[in-house]
Amino acid sequence: MINFKENISIGIAKAVDVDQSEIYSYIELPSDSKMGDFALPCFKLAKTLKLSPVAIAKLIQEKYKLDRNIDKVEAVNGYLNFFVNRETYIKEVISSINEKGANYGSSNEGKSKTVVIDYSSPNIAKPFHIGHLRTTVIGGALYKMYKFMGYNSIGINHIGDWGIQFGKVMAGISLWKDEYILEGTDDEIINQILKIYVRFNKEEETKPGYTDLARQWFIKLEQKDEEAVKLWSWIKEISLNNYQKVYDLLNIKFDSFNGEAFYNDKMDVIISELEDKNLLIDSQGAKVVMLDEYDMPPCIVLTSTGTTIYATRDLAAMKYRINEYKFDKLIYVVGGEQQLHFKQIFKVMELMGYEDAVKKSEHVSFGLVVGKDGQKIGTRKGNSVLLNDILNEAVNKSLKIIQDKNPALDNKEDIAKKVGVGAIIFNDLCNNRIKDEIFDWDDMLNFNGETGPYVQFMYVRTQSILKKSNIDIQSINKINYSLLKDDNTYNVIKLISNFENVLSNALNKNEPSILTRYIIDLAQAYSVFYTQCIVISEDIETTKARLLLTKYVGDIIKKGLELLGISCPEQM
Numbered sequence: 001m002i003n004f005k006e007n008i009s010i011g012i013a014k015a016v017d018v019d020q021s022e023i024y025s026y027i028e029l030p031s032d033s034k035m036g037d038f039a040l041p042c043f044k045l046a047k048t049l050k051l052s053p054v055a056i057a058k059l060i061q062e063k064y065k066l067d068r069n070i071d072k073v074e075a076v077n078g079y080l081n082f083f084v085n086r087e088t089y090i091k092e093v094i095s096s097i098n099e100k101g102a103n104y105g106s107s108n109e110g111k112s113k114t115v116v117i118d119y120s121s122p123n124i125a126k127p128f129h130i131g132h133l134r135t136t137v138i139g140g141a142l143y144k145m146y147k148f149m150g151y152n153s154i155g156i157n158h159i160g161d162w163g164i165q166f167g168k169v170m171a172g173i174s175l176w177k178d179e180y181i182l183e184g185t186d187d188e189i190i191n192q193i194l195k196i197y198v199r200f201n202k203e204e205e206t207k208p209g210y211t212d213l214a215r216q217w218f219i220k221l222e223q224k225d226e227e228a229v230k231l232w233s234w235i236k237e238i239s240l241n242n243y244q245k246v247y248d249l250l251n252i253k254f255d256s257f258n259g260e261a262f263y264n265d266k267m268d269v270i271i272s273e274l275e276d277k278n279l280l281i282d283s284q285g286a287k288v289v290m291l292d293e294y295d296m297p298p299c300i301v302l303t304s305t306g307t308t309i310y311a312t313r314d315l316a317a318m319k320y321r322i323n324e325y326k327f328d329k330l331i332y333v334v335g336g337e338q339q340l341h342f343k344q345i346f347k348v349m350e351l352m353g354y355e356d357a358v359k360k361s362e363h364v365s366f367g368l369v370v371g372k373d374g375q376k377i378g379t380r381k382g383n384s385v386l387l388n389d390i391l392n393e394a395v396n397k398s399l400k401i402i403q404d405k406n407p408a409l410d411n412k413e414d415i416a417k418k419v420g421v422g423a424i425i426f427n428d429l430c431n432n433r434i435k436d437e438i439f440d441w442d443d444m445l446n447f448n449g450e451t452g453p454y455v456q457f458m459y460v461r462t463q464s465i466l467k468k469s470n471i472d473i474q475s476i477n478k479i480n481y482s483l484l485k486d487d488n489t490y491n492v493i494k495l496i497s498n499f500e501n502v503l504s505n506a507l508n509k510n511e512p513s514i515l516t517r518y519i520i521d522l523a524q525a526y527s528v529f530y531t532q533c534i535v536i537s538e539d540i541e542t543t544k545a546r547l548l549l550t551k552y553v554g555d556i557i558k559k560g561l562e563l564l565g566i567s568c569p570e571q572m
């Protein structure tokens with residue numbers, strides 16, 4: 001495809017004495033087509049050229065040589081607005097779509113690059129609760145987007161399968177196994193385990209001996225006591241089976257489930273390495289790396305009782321990943337409350353001499369899930385809000401809406417699943433990840449808002465228009481580009497042409513919401529287009545051109561949603 005931005009910057013560089021690549025970096029895409037397709041804010045050149053922005057704009061306008069790609073250059077208030085030749089532009093976009101087919105939007109930016117993404121990573125032995133929704137959904141989207149952009153994308157579920165919570169559950173089971181039915185389906189068992197866990201935490205407050213009991217069980221596990229290991233494996237298996245159902249519903253995949261326990265035999269090496277590098281000091285019986293020089297509390301590597309902790313395992317895991325994956329990027333999709341933890345891990349790794357890997361690593365943080373009142377959703381009186389329950393509720397609510405709107409529809413259950421789960425994912429990915437996510441049923445299931453159901457509905461609309469036309473879309477091979485030149489249609493085309501750019505920006509910032517917003521924009525622009533421009537009419541040439549555009553929009557919405565982890569129903 002002709003690189004219009006590049007050509008414009010070359011043309012400008014010929015008119016004034018400024019480096020072309022510098023000019024390229026200043027060129028913007030105006031949001032309103034009345035301001036042209038590309039714009040140069042001339043104040044950026046004022047210092048170099050020692051002229052006012054208005055004078056620069058005038059100067060360039062006079063000198064700029066128009067060609068068959070650019071129709072017009074306007075100087076407005078210190079801005080230069082470039083209007084491309086719409087027919088050429090449309091032709092370029094369409095031929096690029098035809099060339100790339102299903103890969104349209106992808107690029108080779110990830111070729112021979114590896115990105116490792118640590119996401120979801122729940123602490124098991126308890127059911128999946130809403131606190132792990134965001135990491136799972138954001139990480140899952142990034143995983144798919146990197147893959148699509150040609151990266152070797154590796155998804156790791158760094159499950160929390162080690163630690164004192166196991167001691168608590170095991171102690172609880174040993175105390176009360178006769179009071180709970182630890183048989184039946186995995187779901188039934190995990191719910192019993194949760195009850196035991198919650199009860200243990202509560203009773204521990206008044207019975208100090210319990211803390212010790214939990215610790216003893218955990219020590220047994222660390223010492224590979226047969227009974228403890230057997231119980232641990234059983235709890236782990238039941239938990240993971242239970243989690244897998246949620247992962248299936250959310251379209252989430254991993255390449256590795258190497259969690260914390262996996263690093264049990266890999267921490268000695270890290271500890272001796274820290275010792276060899278004189279980084280470890282004794283502090284009240286514990287072994288720590290001092291970080292006060294960097295305004296951080298010490299990073300504890302071994303506690304006073306000689307046990308390793310979460311941080312120790314993360315150091316071992318990072319080293320393992322450096323050797324195993326030789327990554328170009330390592331991303332941790334973990335909530336903002338662990339910011340200090342990752343700063344400490346990165347600093348310690350840097351002090352150990354892994355500064356190159358640290359430069360390639362990033363903590364991709366995000367806000368909480370809150371209700372409309374701004375209150376954190378998570379634990380209600382000690383009972384977790386279970387992700388499975390939330391997803392099922394979303395599906396049931398969607399089913400009711402669909403039954404009301406379209407009672408004659410086949411496969412309502414399947415559609416409700418796509419709509420309900422899609423609504424949850426879309427809502428999570430809709431805004432800048434660092435903001436808190438507002439969880440409100442009415443908002444996220446609103447078919448007219450900036451929601452999952454709305455964009456799915458627009459996709460369905462494109463498909464029903466295509467079907468209604470009775471024209472085989474594959475047979476349309478030549479269209480008259482000038483029929484797509486009007487503002488409403490051209491707006492849609494410009495958005496279509498921006499797909500790759502959007503994906504690339506989104507990955508640059510590890511921000512799936514850039515893609516989500518784009519899908520909303522595309523759906524809204526298409527909605528304006530099809531209400532203003534009748535797609536199927538007597539005029540066969542115009543019909544064909546508009547149908548083709550409709551197909552492209554449908555394909556991109558579907559692909560974009562798929563990258564976010566959302567499936568599109570064909571009808572709803």
Ligand code: ARG
Nearest residue numbers: 118121122123158160314334
């Ligand atoms: N299991 C941790 C939690 O639930 C998250 C782990 C994130 N990944 C990591 N490598 N630390 O809070």
